[in-house]
Structures are given as structure tokens and as C-alpha cells.
Amino acid sequence: MHVFTAEQFLPISIDKAWDFFSSPKNLAKITPPSMDFRILTDLNENDIYEGMLIDYRVKPLLGIPVKWQTRIFDVKHKASFTDEQLKGPYKLWRHTHTFIPQENGVLMKDIVRYQLPLGWLGRLAEKLIVRDKIKSIFHYRTRVLNQIFT
Numbered sequence: 001m002h003v004f005t006a007e008q009f010l011p012i013s014i015d016k017a018w019d020f021f022s023s024p025k026n027l028a029k030i031t032p033p034s035m036d037f038r039i040l041t042d043l044n045e046n047d048i049y050e051g052m053l054i055d056y057r058v059k060p061l062l063g064i065p066v067k068w069q070t071r072i073f074d075v076k077h078k079a080s081f082t083d084e085q086l087k088g089p090y091k092l093w094r095h096t097h098t099f100i101p102q103e104n105g106v107l108m109k110d111i112v113r114y115q116l117p118l119g120w121l122g123r124l125a126e127k128l129i130v131r132d133k134i135k136s137i138f139h140y141r142t143r144v145l146n147q148i149f150t
Helices: 014-021 024-030 119-149
Strands: 002-010 053-058 066-076 080-087 092-102 105-115
Touching: 002 119, 014 092, 014 105, 024 119, 105 119
Parallel strands: none
Antiparallel strands: 002 105, 053 066, 066 080, 080 092, 092 105
């Protein structure tokens, strides 16, 4: 299993941070346009909830569309939540989002635990392509969030 971590400070309240990140509708705003991220689920709710299922279509590599289903769990209101891939390209994908109030804003922490299928071929792809792709997605997200909130 591989682990990717990221942290970002935003000069906003915990309420504003939670409102933004707990709405699946905002995910497309912080995903690189090249991934052509689309939510397929009809989202009537504004906020995530325990057990929520969300279906996406995304083009992570070479413009090839992939369907992805996420389950939301371990929701701790205004503190953290985890999304876990149920269907998609990874053997394991578990992304925990944590929000820590600070004096002048919120520190966001992300921990992504992931594993690719296909044994040694998946391990090779992780080293050659996937790790850098995940880093680039989070770098993009950092830039966009800074534009939105600073």
C-alpha cells in the first residue's frame, strides 16, 4: 500500500471550509480540467453523509474515461470524513480529509492510502506514472483553493 499526504492552510473559518469540502458538487472545481471530472449521481443533498454513494466519470490517464464509485464514511461534522473507492481503477483508494481550526483559518490535512491492481505491473505504474499524477492533482488543488479563498 502507498500513502500520499498533503497539508494546506486556508485563511477561512471551519464553517466555510466544511461547507465547501463537504459538498461533492465542489469537487469538480478543484480537479484539473484535463481529467474531465463528471458527477453521475443526482445530488439532491448539499452535504455528504455517512454511507453516501457517489458515482463519477473521470479521465485520469491518456483521456480514457473511467467510472468511479465512492462511499463516504467516518463523517465527523466539521472535523473529518473519508471517501473510499468501491468501484474504479484502484485496488484500494481511501482518502481521509481532516480540518483543524487554527487561529486565523483552517489547516486541511489529506491522507490518501492507495494500491493499484495487477501486482508488479501496478507497482511499476505507481512509480512511473501514478505517484506523480496524484502529486500534480493535489498541486492543482492547492493553487485553485488559494485563488478561491485568499
